[in-house]
Amino acid sequence: MEIGxxxxxxxxxxxxxIGLVGVMRRKNLLLLFFATxxxxxxxxxxxxxxxxxxxxxTGQMFAFFVIAIAASExxxxxxxxxxxxxxxxxxxxxxxxTMKG
Amino acid sequence: MEKYLYIALFAPLVSSLFSALFTATPKKLFTGIIxxxxxxxxFIASTILLAYILKGGEPIHVEMMTxxxxxxxxxxxxxxxxxxxxxxMMVVTLVSTIVHIYSIGxxxxxxxxxxxxxxxxxxxxxxxxxxxxxxxxGLFIGWEGVGLCxxxxxxxxxxxxxxxxxxxxxxIMNRIADLGMLIGIFLVYWNTGTLQYDEAFxxxxxxxxxxxxxxxxxxxxxAMGKSAQFPLHTWLADAMEGPTPVSALIHAATMxxxxxxxxxxxxxxxxxxxxxxxxxxxxxAFVALFAASMALVNRDMKRIIAYSTLSQLGYMxxxxxxxxxxVALFHLMAHAFFKALLFLGAGNVMHAMHDELDPFxxxxxKKVMKWTWIMMTIASLALAGIxxxxxxxxxxxxxxxxxxxxxxxxxxxxxFTAGLTAFYSFRxxxxxxxxxxxxxxxxxxxxxxxxxxxxxxxPLLILAMIAGIFQEPFFGMVEExxxxxxxxxxxxxxxxxxxxxxxxxxxxxxxxxYKKYASWSRVPDGTSPIExxxxxxxxxNQYYIPYFYEEYIVxxxxxxxxxxxxxxxxxxxxxxxxxxxxxxxxxxxKTRKMQSGNLSTMLKWMVAGxxxxxxxxxxxxxxxxxxxxxxxFLSALGV
Amino acid sequence: xxxxxxxxxxAFLTITMFFITVxxxxxxxxxxxxxxxxxxxxxxxxxxxxxxxxxVQIIVYTGAVMALYAFGMMFFDTTREVKEKQGNKYIIVxxxxxxxxxxxxxxxxxxxxxxxxxxxxxIEGVGNTQEVxxxxxxxxxxxxxxxxxxxxxxxxxxxxxxGKKMDLSITLMNDAEIEEQKNKKVLS
Numbered sequence: 001m002e003i004g005x006x007x008x009x010x011x012x013x014x015x016x017x018i019g020l021v022g023v024m025r026r027k028n029l030l031l032l033f034f035a036t037x038x039x040x041x042x043x044x045x046x047x048x049x050x051x052x053x054x055x056x057x058t059g060q061m062f063a064f065f066v067i068a069i070a071a072s073e074x075x076x077x078x079x080x081x082x083x084x085x086x087x088x089x090x091x092x093x094x095x096x097x098t099m100k101g
Numbered sequence: 102m103e104k105y106l107y108i109a110l111f112a113p114l115v116s117s118l119f120s121a122l123f124t125a126t127p128k129k130l131f132t133g134i135i136x137x138x139x140x141x142x143x144f145i146a147s148t149i150l151l152a153y154i155l156k157g158g159e160p161i162h163v164e165m166m167t168x169x170x171x172x173x174x175x176x177x178x179x180x181x182x183x184x185x186x187x188x189x190m191m192v193v194t195l196v197s198t199i200v201h202i203y204s205i206g207x208x209x210x211x212x213x214x215x216x217x218x219x220x221x222x223x224x225x226x227x228x229x230x231x232x233x234x235x236x237x238x239g240l241f242i243g244w245e246g247v248g249l250c251x252x253x254x255x256x257x258x259x260x261x262x263x264x265x266x267x268x269x270x271x272x273i274m275n276r277i278a279d280l281g282m283l284i285g286i287f288l289v290y291w292n293t294g295t296l297q298y299d300e301a302f303x304x305x306x307x308x309x310x311x312x313x314x315x316x317x318x319x320x321x322x323x324a325m326g327k328s329a330q331f332p333l334h335t336w337l338a339d340a341m342e343g344p345t346p347v348s349a350l351i352h353a354a355t356m357x358x359x360x361x362x363x364x365x366x367x368x369x370x371x372x373x374x375x376x377x378x379x380x381x382x383x384x385x386a387f388v389a390l391f392a393a394s395m396a397l398v399n400r401d402m403k404r405i406i407a408y409s410t411l412s413q414l415g416y417m418x419x420x421x422x423x424x425x426x427x428v429a430l431f432h433l434m435a436h437a438f439f440k441a442l443l444f445l446g447a448g449n450v451m452h453a454m455h456d457e458l459d460p461f462x463x464x465x466x467k468k469v470m471k472w473t474w475i476m477m478t479i480a481s482l483a484l485a486g487i488x489x490x491x492x493x494x495x496x497x498x499x500x501x502x503x504x505x506x507x508x509x510x511x512x513x514x515x516x517f518t519a520g521l522t523a524f525y526s527f528r529x530x531x532x533x534x535x536x537x538x539x540x541x542x543x544x545x546x547x548x549x550x551x552x553x554x555x556x557x558x559x560p561l562l563i564l565a566m567i568a569g570i571f572q573e574p575f576f577g578m579v580e581e582x583x584x585x586x587x588x589x590x591x592x593x594x595x596x597x598x599x600x601x602x603x604x605x606x607x608x609x610x611x612x613x614x615y616k617k618y619a620s621w622s623r624v625p626d627g628t629s630p631i632e633x634x635x636x637x638x639x640x641x642n643q644y645y646i647p648y649f650y651e652e653y654i655v656x657x658x659x660x661x662x663x664x665x666x667x668x669x670x671x672x673x674x675x676x677x678x679x680x681x682x683x684x685x686x687x688x689x690x691k692t693r694k695m696q697s698g699n700l701s702t703m704l705k706w707m708v709a710g711x712x713x714x715x716x717x718x719x720x721x722x723x724x725x726x727x728x729x730x731x732x733x734f735l736s737a738l739g740v
Numbered sequence: 741x742x743x744x745x746x747x748x749x750x751a752f753l754t755i756t757m758f759f760i761t762v763x764x765x766x767x768x769x770x771x772x773x774x775x776x777x778x779x780x781x782x783x784x785x786x787x788x789x790x791x792x793x794x795x796v797q798i799i800v801y802t803g804a805v806m807a808l809y810a811f812g813m814m815f816f817d818t819t820r821e822v823k824e825k826q827g828n829k830y831i832i833v834x835x836x837x838x839x840x841x842x843x844x845x846x847x848x849x850x851x852x853x854x855x856x857x858x859x860x861x862x863i864e865g866v867g868n869t870q871e872v873x874x875x876x877x878x879x880x881x882x883x884x885x886x887x888x889x890x891x892x893x894x895x896x897x898x899x900x901x902x903g904k905k906m907d908l909s910i911t912l913m914n915d916a917e918i919e920e921q922k923n924k925k926v927l928s
Contacts, residue, residue, distance in 0.1 A: 017840035022762030052788040068887040072894030078812040079901025097698035715842035
C-alpha cells in the first residue's frame, strides 16, 4: 500500500487535534507549553510531507523556522514561568486571572 | 492701471486685518487713523481709475488667479473696472472714507473701537469684491461678505438683545433671498456654461424667453433681499440698531444698493425680458410709496431715514426696471451722497441727545448744532429733489423716464411719493431743529459734534449740493455700455410744466411740513385723535407686516420646528442613533463575561474561533468550486 | 511496503505518546512522553527524505528543548500535582475534532492541493543536507539571520527573566538575612 500525502496530512491533523485538546484542558502552565509543542510538531510533519511530495524545499525551510520559533518560545516562556512561580508559587492557570475584565 | 486696481481692492483688506489685530485690546486711536488712511488710499486709487475711464480708456480686465477649474467649470478671480464698477467704486470708497473718519469721533467712547474698524474695513473690502468682480461667483462672494459684515455691524453692540435680534433678522432675510440668487446663478451657469458677465451675456440672446425670465426673476429675488424690497423689507428698519455710521455706510449708501447694482450689471439680461423689468419697476414704485407712507408717522429718527432709503431704492428699481439703467445708477450715486450725509447728521444729533431717537423729544436744536442743521437741511432738500441739489437731477430724471416710457401709473405714484418724501424729510428737520426746546424737559444738554467730524462730512455736503452737474459727464461715460437712452420729453412745454409742477408740489409739501411741525410744542402721548385713527395706527405699525411675519411665519415655523424636534428628531433620528449605541453597549455587557481573565477559557474561545474560520474557508472553498452549479441551482429556483 | 509499515508504526507511537502527554496528570510522565513523541516525529522526517530536518528535530527538541524543560521543572515543585479542574469535556473534544475534520477537508479535498507549484524544486544529484544548505543560504538568508537574532534575543530574555537575584544564595545567609529578603519580596 502506497503512503501518499494525504496520509501524512491526516496524521498531522490528528496530532494537531491532540494538541488542541491539550491546550484546552491543561490547567498546568508547564503542560500547556507541552501542548503547544505538539501543535508545532504536527504542523512540521505536514510541512515536511508537502515538501517531499511536491519536490519543493520551501516546506522544510518553514519547518526549520518553526523549530527556531519553538526554541525561542520555550526559552522566553520558561523564563516568564519561573518569574511567575517565584511571585505566586503556583502555576495553576485558574489562579492566573489578573486580566479579568 | 492694474496696480491701482489692486490698491483700490486690497487696501481695505489690509486695513481690516490690521485693525483686527487689536480687536481684543482697549481703544487705540491709531487703528482708526490707519484704517481711514488706507481707505483713503483706496479712494485715491479709485479716483485715478475713474479719471482713466472718463478719459475714454478701455475697461481694465484682470485675472488675478484661477479660483476653480474642474472639467468645464472655470471660475477665475477676475476683476473688471468698467464704467459701471468704477462708479460704484467711487461711491463706496468716498462714502467709506468719510464714514471711517467720522467714526473716529462717533465711536470715541466705545469699548469696541478697534473691532468696529476691523468690521467696517472688511465691509469695504467685500463691497469692492462685489462691484469689481467680473463674474457672478465673485459677485456672490462679495454679496455674502457684505452680508456677514452687515450682520457683525448691526449686532455690533451685541450686549443689547434687540441689536443681536436685528442682526440675525437681517442675516436670515438675506439668506432667504440669497437662495433665490444662487438659483439664478446656477441657472445662468446651466444655460450659458459660464459665469463671466461678458461671455454669459453674449450667449443669452439665443436662449428662449422662459429660461431668461426665470433667470431674471431669481437674480432679482437676491436683489430684493439685499435691497430690502417688499416683502423682505422689514430687516432694514430694524437694522438701525447698529451704530449710526454703519447705517450711513451700509444701510443707506452702499450695501443696500447692491441689488440695484446687480440689476444694472445684468442689464443685458433684463433688456431681453422687458416684462420682468416692468414687474421690477412696478414693485419699485410700490415700495417707494409704501416705505414713504410708513416714514410719515414714525417717531424714530433713524427709522424715518431708513424708510426713506427704502423709498429711494424703490425709485432706483423703478428706473432700472424701465430700462433706464444709467438713471438708476446715477440716482444710486446721488442718493449715496445725500443719504449718508443725512445719516451722519442724525448721528450727530443722536450723540448730542444721548442716543435719544424720538424727534418729538428734541426741537430747537439749530441753536446749538448750527452746522448739523445746515447739513441735514441741505441733505433733505437734496432728498426732496429741490433744484439745484443732487436729488433734483437724479429723481426728476426717473420721473421723466417713467413719463417718457408712457407708464403713467408708475409716474403718478412716484410723483406722489416725491411729495411724501419732502413732507416726512422736513417733518423730521422741523421737529429736530425748530420749535420749542422740548429736550430740556428730559434734562439733556446737547452739544455740537467734533469739528473734524463736521469737516469729514463736508465733502458729502458739497456733493449733495452739486452732484447734479455730473449728470452730463456721467451719461457720456456710461452710455458706452448701458443702453444710451436720454429721456427727453418731446415737447418742451410738457417738460417745463412737469418740472415746475413737481417743484411746486414738493415745495408745498415742505412748507406744509414746516407749518405743521416747526412750532410743535408737546411730546405726543397717544391721546390726540389723529394718533387713534385707523390709518395712523396702520402706518405706525408698519402695516402690521412685522406682526404678520411674527404671527404667521415665525410662530408656525417655531411650532413646526418643535414638532420636528420632539417627534422626528428625538423619536426617530435620535432613537436610531441611541438604538445603535444601545446594541453595542448591550453586546458589550453580555459578552463581558467571556472576559474572565482565565487563560484556559480564552484558549477555548480561540479554538472556537478557529473552527468558525475553518468552516468559513470550507464554505467559501466549496462555493468557489461549485459556483457554476450554484448559479444553475439558483436560476432553477427562479432567483 | 516498508514505508507503509514504518509510517503506521510511527504514527501509532507518536499519537500514543502525545496522547499521554496531554492526558497524564504527572508532569514527569508528560515530559518523558513528549520527548519520545519528538523522536518519533523525526522518524517521519527520515522517511520523507528530510534527513537534515530529522537531525535538527532530535537535536533541538530532544536535546535542547527537553533539557530546558527538565531544568525548568526543577524550579517548580513537580511532586505537587496541579489540580486540574475540568470543564465540559465534550466541548474540548468536540471542538478539537471539528477543527481536525475541517483541516482534513481543506487539505484532503482536492480544492487546494491541485494547484500547488514547486517554488524551489529539489536539486538532482545532491544530498538533502546540501540542498537545504543551498536554499537556506541563498533564498532564505535574511530570514535565517533574523531567526538567529531572534534566538539570541530569546536566550538573553530567558537568562534575564530566570536569573533574577541569582547572586543571592540562601544557603550562605543567616536567618535574619533570609527574613529580610522575604520581607523585601513581600513588599516588591
